[in-house]
Amino acid sequence: MKKKYVLIICAILIVSCGKKTTVVNNNEKSSISFVDPFIGTGGHGHTYPGATVPFGMLQVNPVNGVSAWDWCSGYHYSDSVAVGFSHLSLSGTGIGDLADIIFMPVNKEVDLTTNPQSRDSISYKSSYSHQNEKASPGYYQVFLEDHDINVELTTSKRTANHKYTFKKGDKNAVVIDLGFAINWDTPLETSLKVEDEYTVSGTRFSKGWANNQKVFFVAKFSKPIISYKLYADGLLTDRKTAKSTKTSTQLFFETDAKNELQVKVALSSVSIENAKGNLDSSEFNFENVKIAAENSWEKALSSFNVETKTDSLKTIFYTALYHTQLAPVTFSDKNGQFRLENDSIATAENYTAYSTLSLWDTFRAEHPLLTLIAPDKASDIINSMLAYYDTKKILPVWTLYGNETNTMTGYHSIPVIVDAYKKGIRGFDAEKAYEAMKNTMMQDERGLNHYKKYGYIPYNLIDESVTISLEYAFDDWCVAEMAKMLGKEDDYQFFFNRSKAYQHLFDKKSGFMRGKSEDGKSWNEPFDPKHSNHREQTDYTEGNAWQHSWFVPHAVDNLIENHGGNEVFTNRLEQLFTESSEITGDNVSADITGLIGQYAHGNEPSHHIAYMFNHAEQPWRTQFWARHIMDTQYNTTPNGLSGNEDCGQMSAWYVLSSMGLYPMNPASGEYEIGTPIFEKASMNLPNGKTFTIEAENVSDKNIYIQSATFNGKDFNKTAISHQDILKGGTLHFKMGAEPNKQWGLSKNMQK
Template sequence: MVTRRRFLQGMAMTALGAPLARLPALGAPRAAAGGAGTAAAAGVSRHVDVFVGTGGHGHTFPGATLPFGMVQLSPDTYDAEWDACSGYHQDDGSIMGFSHTHLSGTGASDMLDVLVMPGTGEVQLQPGDREYAGTNHHSRYDAVRPSADEPRRSGPPKRGYRSRYADERARPGYYRVRLTDVEVLAELTATLRAGLHRYTFGRPGAGHLLVDLAHGYHDDPAVPCKVSGAQLKLVGRDTLVGGRVVHQWANGRHIYFAMKVSRPFARATLYSEDAPLPDGSAEAKGAHLKAALHFDDAQRAPLLVKVGLSAVDIDGALRNLEAEVPGWDFDGAQRAAAQAWEAELGRIRIDTPSEETRRVFYSALYHTLLAPTLFSDVDGRYRGMDLAVHALPPGRHNYSTYSLWDTYRALHPLFTLYQAGRVPDLVDGLVRMMAESPDGPPVWPLQGRETGCMIGYHSVAVIAEAQAKGFAGIDYARAWPLLRKRAMDDDYRGLPYYRKLGYIPSDREGEAVSKTLEYAYDDWALASLADAAGAHGDAEALRERSRNYRNVFDPKLGFVRPRAADGQWIEPFDPQAMGHGARWRDFTESNAWQATFLNQHDVYAYARLFGGMEAFERKLDALFATPAQLPPDAPPDIAGLVGQYAHGNEPGHHVAYLYAYTGAHHKTQARVRMLLETMYRAAPDGLAGNEDCGQMSAWYVLGALGLYAVDPVSANYVFGSPLLDRAELDLGGGRKLVVEAHGNGPGRPYIQSVRWNGQPWTKSWIGHAELAGGGTLAFTMGATPNKAFGAAPADRPPAFGRPAAEQLA
């Protein structure tokens, strides 16, 4: 099995109204900046800092893209190792070039397709050393040190085609930087399927563009990106086209491009295995291809470059390019990108006296809009999970980049509120994938390939949530038998043990405890789809099987723990450990403390295993209070620690809300407010862990609104502690949801009372149907807890499809 652990081996201000976000030089304050092509950002977009998460372990990228866009045109500072998962990290002091595809916040990686780098002087074919920065670097850091596990080089680091850089600035849909070694100002913007570059050469004489088709993310620095079937072809004196098949994380994915330049190049050289092909060669094929396009008087006018992408073929890339960028209006494209971002970000308008909160909120909202990514051409063609080319029905779109182990928890529930019009395409695409894929239901699909990353098969949760919330335009009938086959028949990652024993034995399968718990939730989700399909017998069997969590819970110790195939608990047991031995881990990016609370759907029955609700509440208290002493083999994903709680990783994201089920909702309020205020900052290292394709940010957005979907399939939201004084969400169709928090402020996290459309609301939760219909949810906040709020059994959240009062009677 492939999890993010495999990829960890071998190895955390934009001024209000400023036109651009800027990363400062070392020790320098943030500053507003202007310059070529930098019309001031308008509306709420001006509060976004695209550099949030580009430091620490956030793994985000700062470049130009559109909401859910196919193209992510961004600088690459490195192309290997964990903290280069997005191709960029603020600790690196030089830029390799600008590639057109990037992942946002992932813990495993791929992409960085079609690298373009402007240069002057002799053409360099190697990127040079990561450590190259020099003492005259005028961006954020004066020097870059090698990582502790990377051997130090003898002699000075080599530059290659890298360049040091300065004056790096960006906002949604636009990026610029000055490449100081080659004296080039680089500007980037994007459409949905194309990237636009504008290069202003500051040095007289010739210049060139290097196109590196061998460049791409590779986990091991010593092993280059594996490519097959690559091709480059010159068409006239202004066009370069090509494509390749990449064998990295998404093994065997296809990518094609078409690149045009705004004025003819004087000459061009194609390279294979870094050897120039004979003069006049117009086409190259192989595995390691590059091209250099030469311009004799590069300084005389800015050089514009436009690049269209397609996963189908070169003709598709050309059609995408001509449809979206027919001319050379860089500033017009940049304005269109800004308008697209403002339209989506402006769906949520907030009031808060804190400018830091405003920046964090809109930066988080921005990151929720970067994935999934568009994966179909303007003519409706797309490459399916079977690698065949398919055609979409008119008006539909295909998407890729689903980090489902993460995003089913908060990102997709958030979409059902403020991106409802996009939900049918996003979810029906998952159904289409499972019908086309030889691997079955999607787990972590990327550009027409299944990466197999992480555990469970949580596409079922996203589909079941959409069905429970009444979304049309999704082929649920097609999904049900395909998902049933996975649950009932497939020999897949421990499922035969799960079906036979009721749990997965840790002496037979890695990460067995976590797999058991995640399959239990998938059973719960699938039961909902079974009922909708009329398969009520299957639904009942799946609901009962969703209680398999009981089989890895030890009531004597009060923890889930590894169990052997013979039914015996495996010794020794340490709740802070990752596993029972050196062979493999028992938990997925967590330990027993964190995994013990991975129950989202059957909380009241689960609490009885601890001895009742009071004992369960004490166990929650202990989670947050027990000092963290993680073992050396703990993955860095376990971050953002509060006691044993880890906010930097997704299995714990619902845990603070579990107090609502115990009747101590005031503890949820206090914990959630603390996490909102301490785990997020408007800074490059402002995230507690990987952004994970929007999940980390979606937790913040929902939490700031006072909501969280503990069990997304239930179609309910548990209240937290609203951070914003007021928020207005455009739900589409003329409907608006207004959330107000009266008497809010620092030190006032506690809900005193709630009103829904002017009427008292005593429950600590609310249904999606109420919110999606529009209305006003008004909280009254205070400095001391109202312990009566949400305490009555009738006011606690339902679980397992039944009211709390019924289960607590």
């Protein structure tokens, strides 16, 4: 299997290397025409190619039926077998769940009495070829070779649309399997009901990464059901309903001259009645739904307009922008209701509730990007987090289908709230948000008891102590910032002082953040900065000391002082990128990917690091490494992402960095200046203003900023504020092949 996988990936790379860069007149093509949903479906990208709309409730996706890390979304480009089409998928995560409510069209009667132990024994599976598979924003198509059926999928915000075209004269049938599960997911109770000759409904309650996932669905067919077989745990029942751990059905339809069957499917976390309320009431018209989905994507992608002679750069950019708007996903029903993990039903009043909050990843660039292009969604997401807070009086860490997974470190709801408030977004209760932030950081779970007692987390008391301490320090700084904005001076001082926790862990001799014992003096020995041990008996989360020692985004200037000044700091920072890429240890984290030296772009803790040179009087190094990362870590193949997409973060890094901007401190209200990759890039802001970045003479060689103006006035700063961007205008750079080492230095900056 490994050999097969390697051969496939090699073939992909060979094809990609053989491709010529095409030059086109970009004005002739729509934004969605540049999007390739297959980017990231290979390698460790973990994205899916299925149909959805921006931040939609449903993700109608082909499922390969393999339980393995690289199939976290249900699909991997190396595969060529499908077991069906699900309605919920994760975009680019490192943990597998969902793939709920499987539909599979077939052209024969199949055996649903067995309990398949692997994909090989699934009776309704089919092979397919990438040559007969297409994906574009809002649309997916594949030809099932074993069943001679062409499958097309599209969706609105809350209703999925399937279109099956059968071979002339073939039996028309559809399998619905609620017992099917992959990866962490296990069904606990499912039910199916044939309501009438056009309608099937059901429930699927499961336990997995989301411990209490309850999905209710309804499906309407364009042709009457002429017969059906309904199974409960593999036993045929003669009733119209079945309820058991695993239920399934095969539905049979008339074979007619059109050879076509359409299906509309809607889900709810609350009830079948709510699913029916979510179901679009319009007549079956697959093409109209597809066009509406495409139009919604064209509108969503119109927030940016980039100009370049290199077509592949637009493909990477617009696909990245597409990926940034797949998650979070709509979770509340049309009537505003949604289920919380304690089974209470909340109602989103005057906002849309969202779930799939991959906050350890997305607080870094995804959420700052949303404050620019979708501030209404930013406030809705915060209102959603506050609703989840009500269940346990702790802000969410990683929310999946309304459930707290407690996956990853820190409480990064906090910087998302602070960033939005600092940028003027007011569509939420700021006092309640502050109460939630403060209460979260003052409770005792997830190592906070040790953090409060010692000022850091001793390595002998909890794993990943360094990463957790550094992230709590940043979260504390964010709480302090919110306290200051709300006039809470005592709280500001308290949390600001706690935000210095990183100072306890910095070893000036080695230049690394290291695990420290309870005595406050002795380090964790022996020490190897390249050593990785995945999630156990380690001081670092999914990485090593090289990758995690730079997470002090709120106090970079003080970190530089601790190192001994700009020269020592920049030498060590440069060494991060030029050191050998060897990772030591017997249980190396699979998340350490996209290595440039010891810098690991395939995992989020590295994402801000290249921009730290700006604070040490060497912005030209930020320009070099930011461009190098863009050039080497993204491409137009299925292997086009160097690590997990993680619900938009990997792509948000590219969207902003390719503009020449990045929120190194994602709660500062500022964006560091990097290096623009496009001749011209315009941001069409929700307030009607346009912010444009021009890069005169930019090319793959001319990557260094020579000089800059903002609205015609000299601009010699290495950061720009969110508020200045919102005012609109033009930031114009002159680019060159050699660095201008005087541009952007503090002595030359305008005050």
